[in-house]
Amino acid sequence: MIKIEKSKFSVFIQNLVGDFTVFAPVGEGRQSAFDEVADAESVNTALQNTVQSPKSIFFPQTEVLFTYNDGDVQIPEAADKPFFLWGVRACDARSIMLVDKVFGRAKQRPDDPAFEDPYWKAKLDTAVILTLACNEPASTCFCHWTGDGPFEQAGDLWAVDVGSSYLIESLTEKGKAVLERIENASPAGKTEAAEIDSLRTQAESYLGDLVDLSELKDRMKQMWDDPAWDDIAAKCVNCGACAYACPTCHCFDVQDEGKKGKGKRIRLWDACMFPLFTKEASGHNPRGQAADRVRQRFLHKFSYYWDNYGESLCTGCGRCIYVCPVNLDIRTVVKRFLDIDAAV
Amino acid sequence: MSEFQPKILAILCNWCSYAGADLAGVSRIQYPPNIRVVRIPCSGRVDPLFIMKSLQSGFDGVLVSGCHPGDCHYLSGNYNARRKFAVLKPMLEYVGIEPERIQFSWVSAGEGERFAQVVSKVTEDLKRVGPAKRLVKGVA
């Protein structure tokens, strides 16, 4: 673990900008997001977390898969520089790994590289992710429910903001290679370790009560026809704000845009809340009612993904709670299914 | 360099303006060849989306023409259309689309001459403002 004075932070970013496309939190309020930065000055270091999640770096809202012109098909060239992500929270770093389980290689065909998503992998495999410990979790955070925590180590590098400096530890070879670029960094010692411990204790004290989700997977399925879903759906207005803010929602649609044999095929975010989601060519929609689609969202997060990969597809970042226009709180929904006193 | 030739979508009502265009044709009245005509039952059928979608697809301008007030085959279609256009045109201008790109006129079945004048006017206007850039998909 090394220590970088905050006064040297701009040197650190400058050092990376030549060889990496550097992404970091920028902007304020609901427009805060991970975006490309050219220098340390544009980084917003005061944010608890960005409202827009970093998933769009690896899974853009619109991505051109290929362009076509009279039978001539061109696949867009991959980015020339690898990505470096500064300041990802543990929940988001983990969410990228969760989506990687789907896009990185399909579970059903783990040995077949044809089932890897080349667009996702090209970006993620070379990327270096620096996770910044969360000194001050927000009131909407519930990462401890999903087996995570504000000081969990994730990604390639792990950093802690200790006031006047950042302590950075490498977790992977990729991370180590980046740390080796830093000149004149002082090693961190016992005082720093103690500092981290006290920050960790403080951060964890900000989190609310712990809820055990282990029974949730089966509960939700058993309660498939439960009137509880109607209560939840009654309030939901079926917009896609939660799905688009979510760092793990990864459903997409594929469309062709163009005319007369010339155009592009694009992949774009979809959301289970929309009436077109899973609508079939015949016009039939197995999830025709709003209530069906609301159930899909929660079952995908807490049941189906769990069946496939052994954990929940929610990392407790709390973004959906913040953006929901009717305050339909995912924590309340979960509690309701676990019979913990909570009205939806 | 040759002069810019705007591509114009003319949405004409079946009963008056389309017949007016027809009269212009059989009377051998000359007018610019820049319009592509779509015949609709009534100007009241025009959804504002038709107009925005045309601009997005690369038309430099859209002309909608119907029966004169009081002459609508369906009695009130053009009055309803007029209310829509009264909001649509200022709105498009407000977001920065040149007002010349969206034009409305009333042309009756007997006004072949007038139809030619309207098309000439719209074409000249659009030659002056030049090719559409805003709201055109892929360019903006």
Added chain:
Amino acid sequence: MVKMLRDTVRKLFDEKKVDMVIGWGEGTLPLSATPVFIENADEADTLIWDERCSNNLAVYLTKDKRHLVKSGKKIGIVVKGCDSRSLVLYAVENQIKRENLVVIGVTCDGVIDIKKVMKRTEGKEVLDLRIGDKDITVGGRGFETVVAKKEIISDFCLHCAHPDAPVHDLFIGQPRPANEKADVYKIVDDFEKLSADERWNSMVESYSKCVRCYACRNVCPSCYCNECFVDQNDPQWIGKSPEITDTLIFHMGRNMHVAGRCVECGACERACPADIDLLLLNKKIAKEISERFNYEAGLDIDEKPALASYCENEKQDFIMG
């Protein structure tokens, strides 16, 4: 006030005048209230009414929730001025039977716009909220700020002419007459003075933030088409990606569809997860409707919406001579 509301609702259930009441309850975040659907007198105590109650509850009577209205149940609904205007609109457009609703008006001085609060706290999370008569105290880790209400209420509310439900069956408190509309269209007038380039660039900048989540559409009481034009895909009207021309056509199309039907509640702007200034375009339409047709939506149950009616001899300055 809240007590009167709860008592009124309890009485409605006791007298069997309603089967359900839609109102606002305590949310899970300090700045949020949440819609509640109560079905018996005991639940009346979950009702609240204050500056956080920003949703337009009329939305729960249409779209996928239409079954509530069709069930023939007597529904009580707590309304601000704007919400009541939506109900009038629904009656005009044959979406509801007025006699099946019990409209409970509350006095409204405007609702909080969370993004304005966040500006005041410089992005710091609000953990504590106290609402006073004229001001609101917000606090969080290591700060506490007192803000005057009028500085953090929604822009739509600042220009509101009918804060207290013009149409209601019961009213909690004393309804005030309509306000004189002061400076309502000033932002529109100012924007119109800019050059076409400036206007276009400003619109592009503003709407490029749109992520097309359709929160604005889905919280809008006037947007209740069975199938929205953006969801039509056979053939498809507009692209689904947040490409600027598609996004602008979505927003302009939506504004055209609610032209003369918009009750100016501002639910769209407060719901936007990308903080887009939706007011600017919305007010332009309102201005045209008001100046040309002298019409305001949702005030008169016997009057057709502006774009569904006409007058034979009206101004047609926008039509080629």
